[in-house]
Amino acid sequence: MNFELLTDIDEIQTAFGEFTKRLESGQLITKSLNFIGGDSGSKIYWHENFGFWVSIGTYENRYLCACGLQHPIKDPEPLEIVCALNPPFGGKINLRFPTLFVRDLSTNTIYLSHDGSFPRTKKAQSEISLKGNWQDIQWSDGKKSKRLLICKINDENLCAELAEFIKRVKEYKDIYRNVNSME
DSSP: OEHHHHOOOHHHHHHHHHHHHTTTEEEEEEEEETTTTSSOOEEEEEEEETTTEEEEETTTTTTEEEEEOTTTTTSOOOEEOOEOOOOOOOOSSTTSEEEEEETTTTTEEEEEEEESSSSOOOOHHHHHSSEEEEEEEEEEEEEEEEEEEEEEOOOOOHHHHHHHHHHHHHHHHHHHHHHHHHH
16 A cells, blocks of 8 residues: 655645545534633534544644544533544645645545554654554655554444544553553
8 A cells, every 4th residue: 555645735626625524424412621721612423332432623733623422411421532533724734733625545535544643642653553554654755664554544343443444543542641651
């Protein structure tokens, strides 16, 4: 397999639109999210069958997709964000963005990918601990980096694949943070 990074603004906008179209099929709820600065209420989409929620939006130079596992109706507390999948709008893209869209050149399939970096964890450990389909991605300058393919953006299994990723990230963060707190 040979992968390339998507950088074209229109192509990324289309990819994010396809991605969110499937996510917006969940039950729409307004709920507070637990993050620095607080939140008075965000629109979230709850996917009961898969056990996850998402909140979708934009901010400055990127799309936003906060994800979590708490039941937004049964749990009265603000929702904990397990991971944020925030790909840039496009143009000149650098390694500071953990979430990017990539294309499999052999099939022209577009995936949402992640580099495995999360706050208060070590990125080097994620490739070992986060199981999944890690691939080398070709950057426009010829360099390559490993990225975890989360899901195909135009696939009927997108919600199931995303739910699995969120659960793996939660487990990884819980284990890794417990190990670090013992050191």
